[in-house]
Amino acid sequence: MFKTKTLTGIFLVLAVLLMQVGTVFAAPATQETTPITGTIVSVEPSTDAEGETTYLVTVKDDETGETQTVRVSEDTAASLGLLAKDPATGELVLDPTTGEPVVDETQFGQPVTIASDDVIPDEEPEDEDVHPIAAILAEFFDMDAGEVNELHEDGYGFGVIAQALWMAQKLETDNPEVTAAMILEAKSSGNYEDFVLEDGSTATNWGQFKKAVLDKKHNLGVIVSGHADSPDDETAQQEHGKGKDKDKDKGNGNGNGHGNNNKP
Numbered sequence: 572m573f574k575t576k577t578l579t580g581i582f583l584v585l586a587v588l589l590m591q592v593g594t595v596f597a598a599p600a601t602q603e604t605t606p607i608t609g610t611i612v613s614v615e616p617s618t619d620a621e622g623e624t625t626y627l628v629t630v631k632d633d634e635t636g637e638t639q640t641v642r643v644s645e646d647t648a649a650s651l652g653l654l655a656k657d658p659a660t661g662e663l664v665l666d667p668t669t670g671e672p673v674v675d676e677t678q679f680g681q682p683v684t685i686a687s688d689d690v691i692p693d694e695e696p697e698d699e700d701v702h703p704i705a706a707i708l709a710e711f712f713d714m715d716a717g718e719v720n721e722l723h724e725d726g727y728g729f730g731v732i733a734q735a736l737w738m739a740q741k742l743e744t745d746n747p748e749v750t751a752a753m754i755l756e757a758k759s760s761g762n763y764e765d766f767v768l769e770d771g772s773t774a775t776n777w778g779q780f781k782k783a784v785l786d787k788k789h790n791l792g793v794i795v796s797g798h799a800d801s802p803d804d805e806t807a808q809q810e811h812g813k814g815k816d817k818d819k820d821k822g823n824g825n826g827n828g829h830g831n832n833n834k835p
Contacts, residue, residue, distance in 0.1 A: 604687040607641060609633055611683050614653045614674045617642065624671055625691060626653065630683060642691040645672060651685065653678055704729045704795065711794050712736050727755050733791040738784045742766065 609630040617627045619642065626648040629640045648654050655664040655675040663672040701709075701720040708729065709716035714736075722732050735751040735758075742749040749766070757763050763774040766784075774780035793799035 606687055607639065607683075607685040607690070609638075609683065611653070611678050611681055612638055613679065614648065614676075616671055616674065619691065619693075626674070628653065628683070628685065630685070633682075641685060642693060643685065643689055644691060647685075647689045648672075651683060653683075702729075704791075707795055708733060708736060708791075711799065712740065722752060722755060725755075730791045731755065731758070733794060734781065734785055734789065737786075737789040738781070741784055 607630055609632045612629040612631050613627075614629075615627045617625050619625045623644075625642050625644055627640050627642055628648070628651075629638055631638045643651070645654070649663060649672070653675060654672045656662065657664055665671065666673050701716045702723055705720040705723055706716045709719045712719075719732065719736075722735075723729060727735075732751065732755070735754040738754050739749050739751045742754075753765065757766065757780075758777050761776065763776075763780050766780065767773060768783045774783060789799075
């Protein structure tokens, strides 16, 4: 009976100890923050995501020689002595042009310690959501996908956008200011006065304008399918034209020499 009670007590003690050990392991470790120390290389005013004036401080690690740049607030920069102060009043010296505090360049090369809590993390830019077709067109025409997507959000279909991009690519040779947005605006308004055709005339409607400027094979389908030639490559168009000329020349002027030479 005694042995049974003793063993039971031992097991209870062990169980309590294991629970305590498990609690210790489960408890989150205290986060350690390491301050940034080193020598000041430069201090430059900047603007954060909210438009507030901040300061980019570049610090060189005295041991490794590596540098890192961190962003701090104006108050932190002032407390670290990185901003110039009027010796008489102790107030920050302001730039007469911008009205912002002036960096004290005499601090360059001096040691500094910046608490990790004083560092302002830079916000990562959010990826702009664009339509997959907009991304394909942007890659093909070597432009920003956001611009193509914006045209689509303005109410234009991707088929018409593709045509406008191709037309702009062709027209900008003579007029670099021509853009797909201008062409689409002309389509919406029906006014094509800004686009002079090769014969010196101006189109009166979209069909006429498109026929005068755009090749029939320039459409959205060939781009999406990957069968389109680069918009900067005129070789395919030239070869296409040569092929037609060759077809026209076939069988023309091929005498068979059936004429008989009459002897005198």
